[in-house]
Amino acid sequence: xxxxxxxxxxxxxxxxxxxxxxxxxxxxIHALVGENGAGKTTLMNVLAGSLAADHGEAILDGxxxxxxxxxxxxxxxxxxxxxxxxxFERMTWEENLALGGFDTGTGALDxxxxxxxxxxxxxxxxxxxxxxxxxxxxxxxAERVRLEVLRALSFNPRVLIxxxxxxxxxxxxxxxxxxxxxxxxxxxxxxxxxxHKLAEAIAVADRITVLRRGRVVARxxxxxxxxxxxxxLMIGEIIAQPALSATPSHSGAPVLQIEDLTLDDHTxxxxxxxxxxRVAAGEIVGIAGVDGNGQTELVELLAGARxxxxxxxxxxxxxxxxxxxVIPQNRDLDGLILDMRLWENLIxxxxxxxQVTSHGWLNASHAIDLCRELIDRFRIRAxxxxxxxxALSGGNRQRLEVARAFASRPKVIVAHNICRGLDxxxxxxxxxxxxxxxxxxxxxxxxxxxxxxxxxxAICGRLLIISRGKIRETDPGERDPQRLGLLxxxxxx
Amino acid sequence: MLSSIAKPFAALALAAALISIVxxxxxxxxxxxxxxxxxxxxxxxxxxxDTVVKSTPLVFTGLxxxxxxxxxxxxxxxxxxxxxxxxxxxxxxxHLGNFPHPIAIAxxxxxxxxxxxxxxxxxxxxxxxxDVNEVISTIMLNFVAVxxxxxxxxxxxxxxxxxxxxxxxxxxxxxxxxxxxxxxxNLGMLLAVVLAAVCYLLLFRTGAGFELRAMxxxxxxxxxxxxxxxxxxxxxxxxxxxxxGLGGAVQxxxxxxxxxxxxxxGWGFEAIAVALVARLNxxxxxxxxxxxxxxxNGSQAMQRTxxxxxxxxxxIQGLVILIILAFDTPAWSAVREQxxxxxxxxxxVPPVAEMPDA
Numbered sequence: 073x074x075x076x077x078x079x080x081x082x083x084x085x086x087x088x089x090x091x092x093x094x095x096x097x098x099x100x101i102h103a104l105v106g107e108n109g110a111g112k113t114t115l116m117n118v119l120a121g122s123l124a125a126d127h128g129e130a131i132l133d134g135x136x137x138x139x140x141x142x143x144x145x146x147x148x149x150x151x152x153x154x155x156x157x158x159x160f161e162r163m164t165w166e167e168n169l170a171l172g173g174f175d176t177g178t179g180a181l182d183x184x185x186x187x188x189x190x191x192x193x194x195x196x197x198x199x200x201x202x203x204x205x206x207x208x209x210x211x212x213x214a215e216r217v218r219l220e221v222l223r224a225l226s227f228n229p230r231v232l233i234x235x236x237x238x239x240x241x242x243x244x245x246x247x248x249x250x251x252x253x254x255x256x257x258x259x260x261x262x263x264x265x266x267x268h269k270l271a272e273a274i275a276v277a278d279r280i281t282v283l284r285r286g287r288v289v290a291r292x293x294x295x296x297x298x299x300x301x302x303x304x305l306m307i308g309e310i311i312a313q314p315a316l317s318a319t320p321s322h323s324g325a326p327v328l329q330i331e332d333l334t335l336d337d338h339t340x341x342x343x344x345x346x347x348x349x350r351v352a353a354g355e356i357v358g359i360a361g362v363d364g365n366g367q368t369e370l371v372e373l374l375a376g377a378r379x380x381x382x383x384x385x386x387x388x389x390x391x392x393x394x395x396x397x398v399i400p401q402n403r404d405l406d407g408l409i410l411d412m413r414l415w416e417n418l419i420x421x422x423x424x425x426x427q428v429t430s431h432g433w434l435n436a437s438h439a440i441d442l443c444r445e446l447i448d449r450f451r452i453r454a455x456x457x458x459x460x461x462x463a464l465s466g467g468n469r470q471r472l473e474v475a476r477a478f479a480s481r482p483k484v485i486v487a488h489n490i491c492r493g494l495d496x497x498x499x500x501x502x503x504x505x506x507x508x509x510x511x512x513x514x515x516x517x518x519x520x521x522x523x524x525x526x527x528x529x530a531i532c533g534r535l536l537i538i539s540r541g542k543i544r545e546t547d548p549g550e551r552d553p554q555r556l557g558l559l560x561x562x563x564x565x
Numbered sequence: 566m567l568s569s570i571a572k573p574f575a576a577l578a579l580a581a582a583l584i585s586i587v588x589x590x591x592x593x594x595x596x597x598x599x600x601x602x603x604x605x606x607x608x609x610x611x612x613x614x615d616t617v618v619k620s621t622p623l624v625f626t627g628l629x630x631x632x633x634x635x636x637x638x639x640x641x642x643x644x645x646x647x648x649x650x651x652x653x654x655x656x657x658x659x660h661l662g663n664f665p666h667p668i669a670i671a672x673x674x675x676x677x678x679x680x681x682x683x684x685x686x687x688x689x690x691x692x693x694x695x696d697v698n699e700v701i702s703t704i705m706l707n708f709v710a711v712x713x714x715x716x717x718x719x720x721x722x723x724x725x726x727x728x729x730x731x732x733x734x735x736x737x738x739x740x741x742x743x744x745x746x747x748x749x750x751n752l753g754m755l756l757a758v759v760l761a762a763v764c765y766l767l768l769f770r771t772g773a774g775f776e777l778r779a780m781x782x783x784x785x786x787x788x789x790x791x792x793x794x795x796x797x798x799x800x801x802x803x804x805x806x807x808x809x810g811l812g813g814a815v816q817x818x819x820x821x822x823x824x825x826x827x828x829x830x831g832w833g834f835e836a837i838a839v840a841l842v843a844r845l846n847x848x849x850x851x852x853x854x855x856x857x858x859x860x861x862n863g864s865q866a867m868q869r870t871x872x873x874x875x876x877x878x879x880x881i882q883g884l885v886i887l888i889i890l891a892f893d894t895p896a897w898s899a900v901r902e903q904x905x906x907x908x909x910x911x912x913x914v915p916p917v918a919e920m921p922d923a
Contacts, residue, residue: 374791375790377788377789398789400789405786406789408781408786409791410783411787412778412782420786420787420790420792421790422791424777432771432772433770433772434769434771434775436770464827
């Protein structure tokens with residue numbers, strides 16, 4: 073049995089965990105649910121030895137675990153899969169797994185043997201493995217998570233803790249993944265699943281522990297609870313989900329028109345294959361797809377960060393670049409410069425940069441005023457414009473990105489996985505903002521690219537599917553997640 | 566802000582303490598040695614001026630390095646760029662005798678700028694268009710520049726008598742004159758200070774400077790928001806080279822008046838330390854350069870009166886830089902995270918995904 077006794081952990085003035093008791097039994101899947109910042113990940117880090125708690129102890133089968141030592145936790149049989157994959161970007165996947173338990177321990181590095189063992193385990197789990205010798209930096213997020221899961225399982229752990237592993241999986245991959253967790257449970261292991269997807273927790277967990285602001289607020293089972301009930305426990309009050317009107321009244325004239333957009337990478341591999349679609353004023357168009365099917369490249373083309381091999385991106389209203397705002401999927405890598413100030417991050421947007429620059433001179437006080445105004449308007453929790461972006465929480469970083477997109481008064485907003493890693497309240501808020509943008513008096517056009525089908529079904533009028541660099545429009549009436557999931561996975565029809 | 570100024574001095578004090586231990590172990594009197602060092606660097610009007618003379622090339626090259634480093638362009642080639650600038654100045658200098666003084670000065674300095682700009686721009690072009698790592702290209706171009714200088718003073722630019730491996734002296738009109746002679750105060754020093762201010766404004770008060778800093782902090786995000794990385798890379802390296810080349814031209818015009826081998830004692834390399842001590846802030850370059858210039862200048866007095874080898878000054882310099890870097894908060898915390906993993910406050914914010922620097 074895995075027990076955490078009265079774990080307390082403080083970061084500066086923030087109390088991340090407040091005397092948390094937690095128990096998980098062998099042969100059970102234990103879901104740990106809570107909002108962003110509830111302390112789920114901190115608890116995992118304490119259990120996995122990445123963090124030392126201020127008070128309290130973790131005990132596995134009666135033996136106290138050495139605090140703050142991942143090595144000791146691994147030796148005791150606790151393996152963790154982290155939310156942002158902890159992989160070595162420039163190394164091959166085989167080399168990455170060499171740090172796991174596939175190693176023979178003889179001291180000699182036998183990558184072939186490691187790869188063979190990884191493949192056989194992967195095959196058992198139904199994982200598609202990357203090509204031989206592929207470096208991690210070019211792999212999709214889903215592939216990275218699979219590699220992390222493989223690495224964790226290679227230790228043959230008694231306890232497996234997974235931090236939001238499903239947020240990057242396509243619907244078609246979800247069922248096999250949950251089956252995998254059930255298999256691990258069947259083998260008598262302890263599986264701790266950290267998630268904020270409540271349906272998932274109810275579907276797969278035996279018991280559920282709910283954290284809110286560093287405290288355990290409920291211990292329950294799927295039979296005793298419901299999604300609504302859990303959501304209420306997590307947030308502390310039931311927020312009435314606004315009725316989202318997914319179907320626009322009628323959309324206006326096309327604003328963004330993509331014609332035969334094609335991109336080949338430097339090896340000549342086709343990444344995007346003659347994409348054609350349009351987005352009109354007053355509509356939200358979704359592009360659903362499993363990560364790594366060309367979405368990132370499409371967003372880069374739309375942002376003007378790279379040039380297409382052929383084809384056109386046309387803004388039918390105004391000049392290109394000036395009226396489109398792009399919110400890239402990776403806040404911390406593409407969207408923000410974490411060690412720059414908030415106002416500096418704001419003027420990364422070309423339109424805003426031009427606004428506060430005259431004759432080449434930067435008017436910083438102008439930018440700071442604008443930033444202060446946006447902090448208020450978008451309720452970004454930050455001490456002020458001079459704060460660095462890295463000091464903000466994930467949800468507030470996303471608010472900053474959304475605020476920046478809106479501030480440049482675009483006709484089109486392109487957003488890629490904008491709600492990934494955000495909790496319910498933050499997600500609802502971002503969706504609300506997008507809906508207001510599209511259906512409000514400004515009648516904006518929104519292109520929402522996401523691997524989260526539920527999100528797209530909730531707020532998109534039209535839905536496109538991208539798979540292996542090709543795009544297809546779905547039947548407007550087609551709203552069945554399972555069928556759409558099959559299309560995302562590449563099924564012909 | 567205050568702490569960023571105070572830190573280098575605290576580091577200097579710690580270095581001095583360490584050096585005292587070394588000196589005491591060597592049997593020398595630490596106080597006597599430091600007194601001689603101070604005396605040699607700032608003990609008289611002439612010592613002060615000489616310190617500034619020694620600092621001037623470090624300001625130019627330090628600014629060159631700081632500008633490039635701000636954009637995460639690792640220009641290790643300020644020495645080569647300064648050398649090519651000096652060659653250009655030394656080549657045109659003897660032929661400016663018929664021009665009025667201001668025009669001749671403008672001509673010789675422009676030649677230096679141009680020479681350095683070509684050398685820096687070449688590395689910038691290689692990076693922007695051919696993806697050649699600028700660390701490699703600038704180091705290689707340093708070698709070429711050193712040999713080019715050696716060749717011109719033995720060949721095409723050798724003085725007419727062919728007795729010495731130096732070039733002909735530059736025309737009087739092209740010489741930056743000394744004020745209050747025999748002190749060596751000259752307008753090159755003023756130019757260095759003005760350029761430091763200009764670089765500061767460029768970096769922190771213009772849109773282009775912002776784009777440069779954004780590129781330096783996060784190249785991917787900068788790309789995403791429409792910063793034209795290749796063009797910026799080329800122009801920054803060109804400008805960086807021009808600054809270093811101008812430093813070479815000022816040296817020729819004001820001090821050496823001719824070319825000879827080993828004109829630069831390694832200013833371009835010392836500049837990296839100067840720029841880092843100044844934490845890439847152009848205004849910080851001036852005190853940082855004077856610090857290094859004073860150590861250079863004072864070392865001679867130290868050797869004369871205390872019998873301590875001037876090499877010890879290099880030991881002091883090395884220790885100062887190491888200690889500053891070790892106590893520099895951002896750098897230190899980054900290093901600490903690399904080795905020990907995120908701890909304490911750092912873990913409260915979500916971990917930043919590993920960032921490829923290309």
